[in-house]
Amino acid sequence: xxxxxxxxxxxxxxxxxxxxxxxxxxxxxxxxxxxxxxxxxxxxxxxxxxxxxxxxxxxxxxxxxxxxxxxxxxxxxxxxxxxxxxxxxxxxxxxxxxxxxxxxxxxxxxxxxxxxxxxxxxxxxxxxxxxxxxxxxxxxxxxxxxxxxxxxxxxxxxxxxxxxxxxxxxxxxxxxxxxxxxxxxxxxxxxxxxxxxxxxxxxxxxxxxxxxxxxxxxxxxxxxxxxxxxxxxx
Numbered sequence: 001x002x003x004x005x006x007x008x009x010x011x012x013x014x015x016x017x018x019x020x021x022x023x024x025x026x027x028x029x030x031x032x033x034x035x036x037x038x039x040x041x042x043x044x045x046x047x048x049x050x051x052x053x054x055x056x057x058x059x060x061x062x063x064x065x066x067x068x069x070x071x072x073x074x075x076x077x078x079x080x081x082x083x084x085x086x087x088x089x090x091x092x093x094x095x096x097x098x099x100x101x102x103x104x105x106x107x108x109x110x111x112x113x114x115x116x117x118x119x120x121x122x123x124x125x126x127x128x129x130x131x132x133x134x135x136x137x138x139x140x141x142x143x144x145x146x147x148x149x150x151x152x153x154x155x156x157x158x159x160x161x162x163x164x165x166x167x168x169x170x171x172x173x174x175x176x177x178x179x180x181x182x183x184x185x186x187x188x189x190x191x192x193x194x195x196x197x198x199x200x201x202x203x204x205x206x207x208x209x210x211x212x213x214x215x216x217x218x219x220x221x222x223x224x225x226x227x228x229x230x231x232x233x234x
Contacts, residue, residue, distance in 0.1 A: 069102030
């Protein structure tokens, strides 16, 4: 039997005592409610997990000893992916970020759950969020806005680089330096590989080239198939 404390209220929980006993992921608490893990497999990638009250369908964050780190207040959640310190949660119809301490590090004002990015080249995690009017921006694990919410689309390209789109213009944004480089009209960059190169797509002509992480085009967009430029990506 494990004591589960929710602020000043003590709830007695019967069931799992540690994350090793993952088959026993359902609990009964003293007010008659049943709670269970959002996913028992989330323990494999994190030392915290979401616990859901089956009656209210609300989530709280717990650690491996079932210490409650937040109230049961979230209507939707995403996992704490491996290597991440934050996860997304939904409250009052909007999304925000919660860290492993149970702290809300952003306002809850975003219309959709974010796309999470973990960049090992700079040891940094950040999240692509969307606000009203389909404007996207990027927030880091400290709740700091690193890309303002003014972009039509944002894509993570690896190597601490984001592809930004506004109107018909595309840009490369360098998370480490904050530098933005405008690409030629209709050009779009796919993800960079371990060699620091990426396929460059000319959406107007339908042809392909190659670009490196500095924004330098090392093969012009003259190739008919993406496969034709693979040899230049090493």
